[in-house]
Amino acid sequence: MKRTILRCALLTSVMVLTVSMMTTHAKLADDFLGDVARGNMAEIALSQLAADRAQNESVKQFAQMMVTDHTAAATELQTLATSKSYTLPTAMDQKHQSALTKLQGRTGADFDREYMKQMVNDHEKMVSILQKQADKGTDADQKAFAAKMLPIVQGHLTSATTLAATVGAGGRSNASSMDATNNNRSTNSNRSTNSNRSNSNRSNSNRSNGNSNRP
DSSP: OHHHHHHHHHHHHHHHHHHHHHHHHHHHHHHHHHHHHHHHHHHHHHHHHHHHHOSSHHHHHHHHHHHHHHHHHHHHHHHHHHHTTOOOOOSOOHHHHHHHHHHHTOOHHHHHHHHHHHHHHHHHHHHHHHHHHHHHOSOHHHHHHHHHHHHHHHHHHHHHHHHHHHHTOOHHHHHHHHHHHHHHHHHHHHHHHHHHHHHHHHHHHHHHHHHHHOO
16 A cells, blocks of 8 residues: 555656656747847838938938848748747837847947947847757757858848948947057057157266266
């Protein structure tokens, strides 16, 4: 009797653990699909605005590429989600909605900088999401989707980083420039200080020689 109860308890524990693991995996899968869907919507909305209002022609071309590529990705994602009986979100998250509102208030070169800054940030996050799914995902179809999209998004990130630096939104580039400027200033200051010290030493030496030559 005791053995029967023990077996039943053990079987129940295994079933609970299995269901728990399946639920966790399902949640991770749903989170991935939802995150990518919201990312696509954000890139499309922001880039549609940029394609119309950007001042820099290269930024406009980049924005149009974003609309084209992310629309295609969204279509493919919808097919994948349907096959998994998952309903994708239909609206951006609040963070991206705020970013869109902020961008709508910018014009000219300031608009270009803000848009490219947002593109770099968004694509860095999306690369991380896709990389994680491609490496650790438990669903074969979603892993394949992530692996397919990853090099495309990495290409977007490379282009965005280059353009951001061009329009003055590249934080790392600006930081390096400032460091170089500060180093030059420091070097020039040291040279000036050393030069003054050298001149001072020469002057003192001349005075000493003059005093020693006196009777």
